[in-house]
Amino acid sequence: MMIKGLRLQNFRNYQxxxxxxxxGTNILIGDNGQGKTNILEGIYYLLTGKSYRVQREQELLRWEQNEFHLYGDFLMSHHKVSLESHYRDKKKIVKINQVPCRRLSDFVGTINVVFFSPDDLIMIKGGPSERRRFLDLHIAQMRPGHVSLLNAYNKVIQQKSALLKTYVEKNLKYSQLQLWNAQILELGEKIIRNRSDLTKRLQNVSGHIYADLTSQKEKIQISYFALGKKTIDEALFEFPKLLNEKLEQEVERQMVLIGPHRDDVHILLNGKPARLYASQGQQRSLVLSLKLAELDLISQEKGEYPILLLDDVLSELDRFRRDYLINSIELSRIQTLITMTSGENILESGTFLRVEQGHIRRDP
Ligand SMILES: Nc1ncnc2c1ncn2[C@@H]1O[C@H](COP(=O)(O)OP(=O)(O)O)[C@@H](O)[C@H]1O
Ligand SMILES: [Mg+2]
Structure with missing residues (x-):
């Protein structure tokens, strides 16, 4: 997959x-604060309907403006695809080849992308929600139905929480909560299966990459940790019972205590939790392995590599890991967009694009 052209109108600092x-390699070069990351964010948003950095579209609007437009020309199995994303009057409109899509899920995943920035270290060190987000963002690109599933599930959790807050005051009954539990069970099971399937495949691929990166000296294990149970089979089997058992405690604490909204991904490094024990360098290798595994999984499923966006990553990696990454990209001929500041002299070949105060020009 490849991006050929991008037009940004009133998006961030672009007029x-x-x-x-x-x-091949496209290098966006410029000082800090010129708009390099904003370009990658624009592409990511155009392809996924989400920003990697912020929740609300409002922040993506160029200051004082009330609409933004993104247009991209792509290549996918030698066919041209044009995608558009418009944000106007607080509404999103997306189009494929000029034809509006009814739902965002008909659109997301047409062209795939992997985004990698130093902030991704939070996947290792941060809380469970960061790891769930990583899985969900990947699944959403491959199975767009996952987004609707998550939205429906989150709505149910909100409604059950609201009920729990007024439970005593309104003298409600367990049966009212059980109605919501039935939905938590139905939707939650699907979410758990999607996430654990992906985790298994990530474990296979990233395990090899990580071993390679450490000359087979170190080993990682990644597993999806559902409902606090040792195995996925056990979790799914016990799910209905757990939902019932927790009701009393849920009423007492006024929150939904069981379901995939509290799950985690366990990442073990040489048998110990990476979150607690991995050094800075090991964390970087871990994230690098996961990102390279994502590229691989997408290409296995789609028959083509996704577009790779690397935001300030190269300067953060040591020589060995950097060469490993660059080699993988070049070997697989992955189209890559890399940002770096002017002073860095890391890459010699590629297409250089200079970014200055919201303007982009080809460097001779
Ligand atoms: N909504 C916005 N409207 C206009 N300018 C913005 C907006 N959001 C960020 N900026 C500007 O964009 C610049 C940062 O762009 P960014 O792509 O993060 O820079 P870098 O080149 O360092 O990656 C800053 O100058 C910031 O003031
Ligand atoms: Mg930046």
Whole structure:
């Protein structure tokens, strides 16, 4: 997959800018605060309907403006695909080849993307929600139905929480909560299966990559940790019982205590939790392995590599890991967009694009 051109209108610090990309490595170079990351964010948003950095579209609007527009030309199995994303009057409209899509899920995943920035270390060190988010963002690109599933599930959790807050005061009955539990069970099971399937595949691929990165000296194990149970089979089997058992405690604490909204991904490094014991360098290798595994999994499923966006990553990696990454990209001919500041002299070949105060031009 490849991006050929991008037009950003009133998106972040871009008023109306068009940029063309070439196959292979595209290097966005410029000082801090010029708009390099904003370009990657624009592409990520255009392809996934989400920003990697913020929750609300409001922040993506160029200051004082009330609509933004993104247009991208892509190549997928030698076919041209044009995608558009418009945000106007607090509403989103997306189009594939000029035709509006009824739902965002008909659109997401048309062209795939992997985004990698130093902030991704939070996947290792941060709380469970960061690891769930990593899985969910990947699944959403591959199975767009996952987004609707999560939205429906979150709504149910909100409604059950609201009920729990007024339970005593309104003298409600368990049966009212059990109605919501039936839905938590139905939707939750699907979420758990999607996430644990992906985790298994990530474990296979990233395990090899990590071993490779450490000359087979170190080993990682990744597993999805559902409902506090040792195995997925056990979790799914016990789910209905757990939902019932927790009711009393849920009423007491006024919160929903059981379900995949509290799950985690366990990452073990040489048998110990990486979150607690991994050094800075090991964390970087871990994230690098996971990102390279994502590239691999997408290409296995779609028959083509996704577009890779690397935001300030190269300067953070040591020589060995950097060469490993660059080698993998070049070997697989993955189109990659890399940001770096002017002073860095890390890459010698590629298409250089200079970014300055919201303008982009090809460097000779
Ligand atoms: N909504 C916005 N409207 C206009 N400018 C913005 C908006 N959000 C961020 N900016 C500007 O964008 C610049 C940061 O862009 P960014 O892509 O993060 O820089 P970098 O080149 O360092 O990656 C800053 O100058 C910031 O003031
Ligand atoms: Mg940046």
């Amino acid at each position: 109306d800018e068009f940029v063309q990309f070439l196959p």
